[in-house]
Amino acid sequence: xxxxxxxxxxxxxxxxxxxxxxxxxxxxxxxxxxxxxxxxxxxxxxxxxxxxxxxxxxxxxxxxxxxxxxxxxxxxxxxxxxxxxxxxxxxxxxxxxxxxxxxxxxxxxxxxxxxxxxxxxxxxxxxxxxxxxx
Numbered sequence: 001x002x003x004x005x006x007x008x009x010x011x012x013x014x015x016x017x018x019x020x021x022x023x024x025x026x027x028x029x030x031x032x033x034x035x036x037x038x039x040x041x042x043x044x045x046x047x048x049x050x051x052x053x054x055x056x057x058x059x060x061x062x063x064x065x066x067x068x069x070x071x072x073x074x075x076x077x078x079x080x081x082x083x084x085x086x087x088x089x090x091x092x093x094x095x096x097x098x099x100x101x102x103x104x105x106x107x108x109x110x111x112x113x114x115x116x117x118x119x120x121x122x123x124x125x126x127x128x129x130x131x132x133x134x
Contacts, residue, residue, distance in 0.1 A: 002072050004112055007132045009071045011117050012110060017064045019104060058099030067093035081109035
């Protein structure tokens with residue numbers, strides 16, 4: 001049984017799934033809700049290179065289900081993220097969903113604290129609290 005609340009798990013799973021749906025190389029803070037805001041100018045070269053690779057045919061809904069189960073079944077979760085490769089929970093959820101490589105930006109971190117979820121994208125990125133809308 002996890003130390004996380006159902007709302008923390010829901011917010012975390014939806015945030016990572018939105019990142020998968022966007023499929024871009026960078027993220028910046030739009031507002032304190034930590035909405036995803038893609039800066040395509042900065043990403044254009046990397047996106048062009050990534051578009052040369054075969055399209056990954058992973059299933060986002062399976063990823064969401066798998067990550068949710070990973071988080072529910074972990075006894076203590078304080079962090080999930082990507083250094084240069086996803087951590088165990090993310091890695092297993094991506095594999096279960098059929099993703100062959102990680103589409104997540106390097107140095108993306110999600111921290112869980114008492115009733116909250118914080119996110120930081122990129123090396124030196126600002127840590128932002130995700131709203132749980134209790």
